[in-house]
Amino acid sequence: MVNTESFAPTTLAKEVLNSFASHLKKDHDMEMQRGPNDEYFIEHAAFRVEFRLTSEGIRFGIRAPNESALIFFKEEIAEHLAEVDPAAARELRWSGEASSAGDLPPNFHILTVAKSEVLHTGLQRVIAHFPGLSNVLEEGIHLRVMLPKDLSRTPQWPRMAENGAPEWPTGDDTLHARFVTIADVDVDKEEVALDIVRHGDGLISQWAQMARSGAQFGAMGPAGMSAFPAAEHYLLGADLTALPSLARLIPTLPDTATGDVVVDVSDDFPVENYLQGSRLSIHRVNQVKGNEAVLHEFFRVAELRKPDFAWFAGEFDTAQDLRNYFKKKLGLGKGNQLSVAYWRRGHPGFGS
Numbered sequence: 001m002v003n004t005e006s007f008a009p010t011t012l013a014k015e016v017l018n019s020f021a022s023h024l025k026k027d028h029d030m031e032m033q034r035g036p037n038d039e040y041f042i043e044h045a046a047f048r049v050e051f052r053l054t055s056e057g058i059r060f061g062i063r064a065p066n067e068s069a070l071i072f073f074k075e076e077i078a079e080h081l082a083e084v085d086p087a088a089a090r091e092l093r094w095s096g097e098a099s100s101a102g103d104l105p106p107n108f109h110i111l112t113v114a115k116s117e118v119l120h121t122g123l124q125r126v127i128a129h130f131p132g133l134s135n136v137l138e139e140g141i142h143l144r145v146m147l148p149k150d151l152s153r154t155p156q157w158p159r160m161a162e163n164g165a166p167e168w169p170t171g172d173d174t175l176h177a178r179f180v181t182i183a184d185v186d187v188d189k190e191e192v193a194l195d196i197v198r199h200g201d202g203l204i205s206q207w208a209q210m211a212r213s214g215a216q217f218g219a220m221g222p223a224g225m226s227a228f229p230a231a232e233h234y235l236l237g238a239d240l241t242a243l244p245s246l247a248r249l250i251p252t253l254p255d256t257a258t259g260d261v262v263v264d265v266s267d268d269f270p271v272e273n274y275l276q277g278s279r280l281s282i283h284r285v286n287q288v289k290g291n292e293a294v295l296h297e298f299f300r301v302a303e304l305r306k307p308d309f310a311w312f313a314g315e316f317d318t319a320q321d322l323r324n325y326f327k328k329k330l331g332l333g334k335g336n337q338l339s340v341a342y343w344r345r346g347h348p349g350f351g352s
């Protein structure tokens with residue numbers, strides 16, 4: 001576990017707090033809470049971010065499970081603070097800073113493509129060499145993959161700024177960064193498998209389909225959830241973008257766990273193979289039937305066996321509807337349900 005603190009001098013501390021509260025509510029469905037000593041905070045699993053208003057500005061505190069996760073939080077804080085008070089964002093300084101200005105981010109890695117192939121309908125598998133993989137395996141299952149927007153250019157990677165957040169190249173050197181999940185690992189070979197949806201014209205998706213052996217790309221992480229909380233009966237769901245997450249998370253369930261998995265994939269997708277070893281019952285919804293069909297299957301399955309933990313990841317609209325359903329209809333509270341948007345139709349880069 002790592003802890004750090006920072007102070008931003010600003011006359012707009014209240015506005016900064018309100019801006020964080022509304023961002024957390026709108027984008028993450030998280031309520032800012034007020035503690036006994038006038039501190040404001042959000043807490044989820046091992047994470048806690050704290051805000052304390054003073055007469056001179058605002059004090060931030062972060063608790064995260066590791067340094068990699070910490071960098072993502074510091075970047076979010078600098079970004080949202082800059083929206084209200086850009087000068088204060090530049091002046092942030094964190095205690096125990098692990099990097100110096102100008103360094104590559106401590107959680108940054110350069111990966112090299114070993115091969116890329118169509119895994120199943122709609123999914124491209126990129127196998128990549130990840131030096132030092134075993135040292136970071138425990139830190140999470142997601143990577144923020146990045147490439148130059150103009151693929152013909154030599155990449156210029158983000159560099160740490162004094163305020164503890166990465167500074168991203170701009171202009172011709174702008175990077176395209178998106179989250180993907182490490183679907184599988186081969187620790188001996190130091191290789192990861194990234195399963196990327198073959199969709200439309202997204203740069204990451206197109207790049208994955210064209211990637212040749214020897215091509216290099218950047219990634220920050222890994223970070224993010226790496227196990228489901230303990231429960232007796234699970235109700236899990238995913239579209240293709242989140243199937244790799246399920247493939248990593250289901251094997252972490254206790255042996256006694258029972259439950260159901262609703263997957264939104266094409267009829268010919270061999271989901272039982274992909275989620276090998278799952279003792280949960282798998283329910284397939286054909287992708288083309290859309291949001292309504294996924295919701296309907298969740299409602300049907302939950303009526304048969306009520307879960308005590310529910311999770312979904314996939315398209316924004318479905319994630320929103322299911323979050324309401326988990327909370328209001330299934331009565332699952334904080335910590336017993338999570339519904340996350342991995343992408344949003346018509347919104348490039350949503351969630352990155």
Ligand SMILES: Cc1cc2nc3c(=O)[nH]c(=O)nc-3n(C[C@H](O)[C@H](O)[C@H](O)COP(=O)(O)OP(=O)(O)OC[C@H]3O[C@@H](n4cnc5c(N)ncnc54)[C@H](O)[C@@H]3O)c2cc1C
Nearest residue numbers: 179180181196197199202203204205344345346347348349
């Ligand atoms: C924690 C996390 C883990 C993720 N893991 C994975 C993963 O393992 N594999 C994976 O494929 N994705 C994963 N995603 C989703 C991925 O980040 C997005 O799909 C991302 O938008 C893809 O980037 P892009 O450059 O291809 O397209 P973008 O430039 O972001 O978008 C271009 C257009 O494509 C549309 N689009 C984006 N994704 C899809 C899709 N899946 N189907 C149809 N249209 C789409 C957008 O709405 C937009 O209109 C994950 C997201 C998160 C937050």
